[in-house]
Amino acid sequence: MNEPVIEESNGIVEQLDQEMAIIKSFLEHLEYTLGKDKYSATKYDGFNALAYAVRDHLVERWLDTQQAYYNSDDKRVYYISMEFLMGRALGNSLINLGMYEDFKEAITSLGYDFEAILAEEQDAGLGNGGLGRLAACFLDSMATMSIPAYGYGIRYEYGIFRQHIVDGAQLEIPDNWLRYRNPWELDRQEHLHTVKFYGRVITTINSQGQLVREWVDTEDVMAMAYDTPIPGYQTHSVNTLRLWSAKSSREFDLKFFNEGNYIRAVEKKMQSETISKVLYPADNVIEGKELRFKQEYFLASATVHDVLYRFKKKHNDLKLLPDKVAIQLNDTHPALAIPELIRVLIDLNSLSFDEAWEITRKVFGYTNHTILPEALEQWPVWFFEQILPRHLQIIYDINDRFIKDIQARFPDDPERVARMSIVEEHWERKIRMAHLAIVGSHSVNGVAALHSEILKNELFRDFYEMYPERFNNKTNGITQRRWLKMSNPQLSGLIDEYIGDAWTRDLFELEKLRAVAGDPEFKERWKQVKRANKEALCTYILKHSGLVVDPDSMFDVQVKRIHEYKRQLLNVLHIITLFNRIKDNPQARVVPRTFIFAGKAAPSYSIAKLIIRLITAVAEVVNRDPDVAGRIKVVFLANYGVSLAEKIFPASDLSEQISTAGTEASGTGNMKFALNGALTIGTLDGANIEIMEEVGRDNIFIFGLTAAEVAELKNRGYNPKEYYNSNLELRRVLDMISSGFFSPGAPDLFHPITDSLLNLGDHYMLLADYASYVKCQEQVSELFLNQDEWTRRAILNSAGMGKFSSDRTIEEYAREIWGIKPLDIRPGAVELQRH
Numbered sequence: 095m096n097e098p099v100i101e102e103s104n105g106i107v108e109q110l111d112q113e114m115a116i117i118k119s120f121l122e123h124l125e126y127t128l129g130k131d132k133y134s135a136t137k138y139d140g141f142n143a144l145a146y147a148v149r150d151h152l153v154e155r156w157l158d159t160q161q162a163y164y165n166s167d168d169k170r171v172y173y174i175s176m177e178f179l180m181g182r183a184l185g186n187s188l189i190n191l192g193m194y195e196d197f198k199e200a201i202t203s204l205g206y207d208f209e210a211i212l213a214e215e216q217d218a219g220l221g222n223g224g225l226g227r228l229a230a231c232f233l234d235s236m237a238t239m240s241i242p243a244y245g246y247g248i249r250y251e252y253g254i255f256r257q258h259i260v261d262g263a264q265l266e267i268p269d270n271w272l273r274y275r276n277p278w279e280l281d282r283q284e285h286l287h288t289v290k291f292y293g294r295v296i297t298t299i300n301s302q303g304q305l306v307r308e309w310v311d312t313e314d315v316m317a318m319a320y321d322t323p324i325p326g327y328q329t330h331s332v333n334t335l336r337l338w339s340a341k342s343s344r345e346f347d348l349k350f351f352n353e354g355n356y357i358r359a360v361e362k363k364m365q366s367e368t369i370s371k372v373l374y375p376a377d378n379v380i381e382g383k384e385l386r387f388k389q390e391y392f393l394a395s396a397t398v399h400d401v402l403y404r405f406k407k408k409h410n411d412l413k414l415l416p417d418k419v420a421i422q423l424n425d426t427h428p429a430l431a432i433p434e435l436i437r438v439l440i441d442l443n444s445l446s447f448d449e450a451w452e453i454t455r456k457v458f459g460y461t462n463h464t465i466l467p468e469a470l471e472q473w474p475v476w477f478f479e480q481i482l483p484r485h486l487q488i489i490y491d492i493n494d495r496f497i498k499d500i501q502a503r504f505p506d507d508p509e510r511v512a513r514m515s516i517v518e519e520h521w522e523r524k525i526r527m528a529h530l531a532i533v534g535s536h537s538v539n540g541v542a543a544l545h546s547e548i549l550k551n552e553l554f555r556d557f558y559e560m561y562p563e564r565f566n567n568k569t570n571g572i573t574q575r576r577w578l579k580m581s582n583p584q585l586s587g588l589i590d591e592y593i594g595d596a597w598t599r600d601l602f603e604l605e606k607l608r609a610v611a612g613d614p615e616f617k618e619r620w621k622q623v624k625r626a627n628k629e630a631l632c633t634y635i636l637k638h639s640g641l642v643v644d645p646d647s648m649f650d651v652q653v654k655r656i657h658e659y660k661r662q663l664l665n666v667l668h669i670i671t672l673f674n675r676i677k678d679n680p681q682a683r684v685v686p687r688t689f690i691f692a693g694k695a696a697p698s699y700s701i702a703k704l705i706i707r708l709i710t711a712v713a714e715v716v717n718r719d720p721d722v723a724g725r726i727k728v729v730f731l732a733n734y735g736v737s738l739a740e741k742i743f744p745a746s747d748l749s750e751q752i753s754t755a756g757t758e759a760s761g762t763g764n765m766k767f768a769l770n771g772a773l774t775i776g777t778l779d780g781a782n783i784e785i786m787e788e789v790g791r792d793n794i795f796i797f798g799l800t801a802a803e804v805a806e807l808k809n810r811g812y813n814p815k816e817y818y819n820s821n822l823e824l825r826r827v828l829d830m831i832s833s834g835f836f837s838p839g840a841p842d843l844f845h846p847i848t849d850s851l852l853n854l855g856d857h858y859m860l861l862a863d864y865a866s867y868v869k870c871q872e873q874v875s876e877l878f879l880n881q882d883e884w885t886r887r888a889i890l891n892s893a894g895m896g897k898f899s900s901d902r903t904i905e906e907y908a909r910e911i912w913g914i915k916p917l918d919i920r921p922g923a924v925e926l927q928r929h
């Protein structure tokens with residue numbers, strides 16, 4: 095009878111030991127690593143000490159994992175991306191280590207506010223939007239699934255700008271995130287690679303009579319590695335995110351300092367280090383700047399050298415490279431890695447072109463993220479001539495062979511050759527990076543089923559006809575650890591109570607929620623959680639925008655980058671429509687809604703910035719009007735990013751996914767909303783279609799033209815004026831915007847917006863979808879009145895999210911593209927050595 099008591103007290107002793115160990119480690123880091131005592135420690139020191147204490151736990155597992163990769167010598171995957179939108183790491187690391195509660199108790203017992211310490215951490219904002227956040231979710235999944243994987247990117251000193259809203263407009267503030275220390279990164283002074291720029295190519299003949307190219311008189315920059323450990327969830331594996339920072343080379347320093355002009359020499363040195371200074375803040379559009387081109391090559395070259403360095407530790411025969419290495423290109427941004435690998439194989443390792451080409455194609459996979467023409471990278475040939483002359487030769491060699499292949503397959507079709515060539519010959523000659531990436535890879539994938547079909551049938555149709563076996567789809571996903579377990583602890587606690595917590599490793603487990611979706615008690619608890627999350631967001635809104643918001647109103651949310659194709663404007667047209675209906679009939683029955691927007695506009699994208707201006711102007715009018723009080727409110731939350739998103743998704747009722755069909759490649763915000771029990775109003779675009787398939791047509795609000803109908807209407811000749819003339823409500827809304835109703839001090843302010851809709855063709859067909867959207871929103875309102883049914887459908891949305899775990903996506907990449915299996919990292923599974 096006594097035994098259980100002893101066991102129990104043993105458990106308590108163990109827990110106390112654990113708590114003491116945490117406290118000791120925390121205090122030691124505060125004192126010895128940071129040199130602070132209780133008189134001098136700030137809250138930020140508290141965060142740093144805590145982060146170091148957590149990092150200690152990561153490092154041991156990390157070394158074990160890295161050794162296991164070497165010892166097993168299994169194939170590894172390198173995920174190269176110009177963006178990694180990581181957000182905060184501390185809470186996530188604790189959850190993945192299974193130590194969140196232990197740390198919370200220990201730190202709280204010292205008198206600290208644990209959550210406030212977590213909130214001290216700066217977001218690592220090394221990305222713009224979906225593409226960068228996808229890379230971060232993939233890192234979490236790859237570590238969780240024990241896949242031998244590395245993320246490779248750039249250690250930008252300035253991440254995505256901080257957005258302030260001043261007088262209703264976006265103001266960009268530099269994000270100097272490294273100003274204070276970054277406790278997660280480990281600098282690797284010994285991992286330095288030389289990256290060459292400029293210079294010229296000389297051709298000689300070697301003793302065997304072969305042509306040898308040498309790239310000489312280059313300006314060299316060093317790439318130095320900084321590693322961030324990426325812990326998997328409930329596993330021993332910890333992977334690496336390696337980010338490159340630019341440092342001037344010694345030779346470079348000497349050359350300029352020897353010239354005797356000290357200050358100019360320092361200036362030159364700083365210039366060479368600007369490569370990793372700043373993230374380009376444009377999403378889904380290219381900025382054809384020379385510095386961006388250099389950044390892309392800097393990442394590509396340093397990574398290729400690192401890949402080969404690691405390979406060569408175990409192997410001499412480069413023909414084995416495809417058996418040991420897969421490289422995945424996150425869009426074309428790192429596609430210069432293709433000619434770079436060929437260059438290194440030929441020029442530095444004496445392989446023939448054919449050998450190098452064969453190896454390269456087997457190693458690379460390319461993920462396309464957009465079909466928007468303005469986002470497809472094309473670099474002027476003269477950039478290559480000046481900055482990467484050897485790569486230009488290689489690209490021409492690739493293209494010569496490729497064109498011969500096209501001609502052999504499709505004789506007498508010169509137009510096809512012109513369309514497919516890697517070199518665009520019109521106007522200014524350019525290199526089409528997507529064509530290079532397709533030709534140089536064994537796999538080309540889109541990121542949602544519809545998007546992959548568009549790639550095959552439209553954008554890359556010629557390529558699909560030539561290489562059908564290369565094309566495949568990998569629908570995007572998100573990590574449920576961050577986007578439900580961490581960011582919505584109340585909902586995940588409730589789910590655990592009813593169906594257990596296996597969903598954290600296998601999201602399909604959420605299907606079990608279907609059985610309780612009708613259970614009155616479960617629904618009631620679900621509602622209470624949503625209500626509590628909404629109250630928390632109300633507090634945030636009050637603090638940050640001074641607005642009092644009703645937690646009982648429907649939270650109708652559109653948060654994402656501001657872009658015309660995403661159609662925040664269509665949402666605004668609906669808000670103004672409701673406003674007018676209330677003004678016309680102040681007694682009208684309107685379901686109370688709070689419209690919440692957040693998102694950054696690229697600093698150079700003037701119409702997107704004007705859309706922000708319009709949202710805040712409409713908010714001014716709507717929120718002040720006594721007739722609409724208590725019915726509709728409009729909020730624009732500044733500085734959307736990962737940490738703000740974590741607050742918004744759990745509190746949302748309605749998710750706005752309203753892009754013009756055929757324009758949004760996938761979307762991943764749509765998945766985060768639905769996972770947290772929001773209903774979606776959306777077009778049949780991107781992953782919305784697959785979300786509909788999973789949650790059921792009855793549990794999602796679909797409106798608007800399909801992608802096929804969009805294409806057909808464009809072909810027929812789309813005339814937005816027809817819609818303007820025939821829909822009185824629409825016409826009134828547009829007239830209000832253009833007449834200055836929302837900008838009385840500057841009546842012309844919003845003319846560019848109404849012009850783009852009425853006079854410049856309404857490229858994204860807002861007017862064509864307006865009536866259908868407004869009608870669909872009426873159905874949304876109707877359902878919201880029935881809270882019981884709304885909640886049941888919200889539960890069914892969460893229940894249907896199994897497919898959208900990034901674990902599923904990564905499993906497909908690993909099996910179908912990379913040929914990589916998870917490795918068992920538990921201590922003892924693979925021989926490990928310490929010291």
Ligand code: IMP
Nearest residue numbers: 156157158159160161162164165404407
């Ligand atoms: P990297 O791959 O050179 O970046 O090294 C990362 C980690 O891998 C090191 O800190 C070691 O823990 C481990 N490692 C590197 N080389 C070897 C090796 O040859 N055998 C076993 N483990 C290694």
